[in-house]
Amino acid sequence: MNESRICIALDFKTKSDVENFLKQFEGESLYVKVGMELFYGEGIEIIKMIKEMGHKIFLDLKLHDIPNTVKSAMRQLAKLDVDMVNVHASGGIEMMKAAIEGLEEGKTSGKRPLCIAVTCLTSLDQDVLDNQLLIHEPLENVVLKWAENAKAAGLDGVVCSPLESKIIHDHLGKEFLTVTPGIRLASDNVNDQKRVTTPAMAKELTSSYIVVGRTITGSQDPLATYKKVYQDFQGE
């Protein structure tokens, strides 16, 4: 298998939930995502445990604050030596530049973690933009503009849905990462997600990475489902 570009969202409460889940993947080299629930509950111990298992980590804390605060927080996060971290693009270019400065200052190895910016959450649609956030602009334009801002600030990519991945790659180049949640198999419940595609469609739409949570974690056979997602997204 090539290096995995499927990021499994470990949306669990406790370290032992994670241990039990990852036991099923012995011998696999995974890319996993640690989000707010798990990190706030277990702290850096969960990062240490997953790193000892040899998996790559996307620490998904979505920082969003004034530049000075984000810079200081990123300086701390850099010390965890994870592979990827993120901020909200709606914090603006100055805040995103500060995130990179903090990571550079805090890095413990020669390389800082990748830093990406969340554009429009995949749980949002045009109706929410128009009627709740008062952003009267096609959602795709908003995502592209925020991706341009992220690139201008020196970030490595964005979180968006696969539906916006191609336009971002067309405008900003293939090297600029599109990390895309909102992934479902055809038979799945979409739950709280609004902008969703299958893994095969995400591949066609040029997603750099897909983020997959409940489709795998809620499956009767997580390893088999992971392998199916892998085949559909990364298979030849």
Ligand SMILES: O=c1ccn([C@@H]2O[C@H](COP(=O)(O)O)[C@@H](O)[C@H]2O)c(=O)[nH]1
């Ligand atoms: O726009 C976003 C940003 C982050 N997420 C995160 O991805 C996973 C998706 O989980 P599913 O169970 O596959 O829906 C979850 O951890 C979110 O916090 C996102 O969905 N959309």
